[in-house]
Amino acid sequence: MKNLLEIEHLSTHFTTEEGTVRAVDNISLRIRSGETVCIVGESGCGKSITALSVMGLIEEPSGKVVEGSIHFGDKDLLKLGKNELRAIRGNEIAMIFQEPMSSLNPVITIGEQIIEPLMVHMNMGKREAQKQAIRLIEQVGISRAEQIARSYPHELSGGMLQRIMIAIAISCNPKLLIADEPTTALDVTIQAQILDMLRKFKQESGMSILLITHDLGVVAEMADYVIVMYSGKIVEEGEVVELFSNPKHPYTRGLLKSKPIINQRQDELYSIPGQVPNPLELESSCYFHDRCDNCMAICRTDEPALKEITIHQKVACWLYEEGALHVHS
Numbered sequence: 188m189k190n191l192l193e194i195e196h197l198s199t200h201f202t203t204e205e206g207t208v209r210a211v212d213n214i215s216l217r218i219r220s221g222e223t224v225c226i227v228g229e230s231g232c233g234k235s236i237t238a239l240s241v242m243g244l245i246e247e248p249s250g251k252v253v254e255g256s257i258h259f260g261d262k263d264l265l266k267l268g269k270n271e272l273r274a275i276r277g278n279e280i281a282m283i284f285q286e287p288m289s290s291l292n293p294v295i296t297i298g299e300q301i302i303e304p305l306m307v308h309m310n311m312g313k314r315e316a317q318k319q320a321i322r323l324i325e326q327v328g329i330s331r332a333e334q335i336a337r338s339y340p341h342e343l344s345g346g347m348l349q350r351i352m353i354a355i356a357i358s359c360n361p362k363l364l365i366a367d368e369p370t371t372a373l374d375v376t377i378q379a380q381i382l383d384m385l386r387k388f389k390q391e392s393g394m395s396i397l398l399i400t401h402d403l404g405v406v407a408e409m410a411d412y413v414i415v416m417y418s419g420k421i422v423e424e425g426e427v428v429e430l431f432s433n434p435k436h437p438y439t440r441g442l443l444k445s446k447p448i449i450n451q452r453q454d455e456l457y458s459i460p461g462q463v464p465n466p467l468e469l470e471s472s473c474y475f476h477d478r479c480d481n482c483m484a485i486c487r488t489d490e491p492a493l494k495e496i497t498i499h500q501k502v503a504c505w506l507y508e509e510g511a512l513h514v515h516s
């Protein structure tokens with residue numbers, strides 16, 4: 188399978204009055220055609236900023252991609268002008284967010300909002316676009332499509348709105364769909380329906396998905412390949428079965444321990460003690476060291492590199508570096 192998206196050494200920083208936030212710090216990842224890659228990690232680890240960097244939606248001048256390349260097919264997205272990028276966005280790459288209301292215009296009907304990109308990106312005439320909009324609304328499992336097309340966003344439930352966002356996202360047959368916490372705000376039943384729908388569209392169209400979530404249940408359902416981020420860096424990555432059955436990084440193990448197990452009663456859900464470090468105060472070290480049960484002296488002073496430990500898995504942790512084990516504290 189060919190790589191559809193190749194991110195190499197991407198760093199995205201924010202300049203604030205207190206200092207520089209290295210929101211994304213030298214990450215590389217690949218997504219092949221038809222593959223679902225999930226980025227997982229706690230709040231603030233850089234998941235959304237990675238997605239926004241790909242979409243060219245980092246707000247300058249406070250935010251800036253300071254290093255790296257993002258190849259989509261044969262184009263480096265970071266080298267494209269605003270118009271070229273806009274043509275790719277919503278067409279070859281589509282994105283859905285956690286909060287659909289923030290992406291929809293409250294004073295324009297649902298139908299018009301689906302029709303517009305069809306006319307712009309797919310060169311459809313108004314009539315054809317209207318018909319296609321109805322088909323798309325039906326395709327995302329909404330009945331009474333014509334009535335819904337005439338509605339305004341505030342008249343629909345959160346689950347319905349997210350279906351509409353998916354309809355807009357798939358309307359131009361994107362090669363890549365970026366979904367940032369698409370089901371987080373929804374209840375579990377609706378969440379399962381939305382995930383099923385995404386899987387179905389993926390199978391039918393062969394599109395790739397970059398799915399951002401903090402929910403390992405969603406990862407288990409959806410991912411082919413998993414990237415675990417912590418404080419702007421990738422700390423572990425691998426194929427989903429491998430990563431879930433044999434997690435290597437103490438952070439990944441902690442995340443998996445804090446995941447509820449279906450049909451198993453747990454009195455109290457484990458949560459990783461401590462907090463993510465202040466992004467302004469990151470010194471050379473493993474950023475997870477003060478939350479880690481396996482912390483060694485070297486973890487406090489030196490940053491471990493992301494290294495391949497099997498062909499299916501990479502980890503950035505001193506536990507897997509020969510020699511480092513002798514400096515236990």
Ligand SMILES: Nc1ncnc2c1ncn2[C@@H]1O[C@H](COP(=O)(O)OP(=O)(O)OP(=O)(O)O)[C@@H](O)[C@H]1O
Binds near residue numbers: 236
């Ligand atoms: N506009 C901004 N100015 C300064 N810092 C920012 C800005 N946007 C994001 N950051 C910082 O960048 C880091 C990464 O944020 P990001 O939104 O990517 O995290 P996330 O993993 O997606 O978290 P969440 O799950 O809460 O969305 C955080 O430390 C955040 O505070």
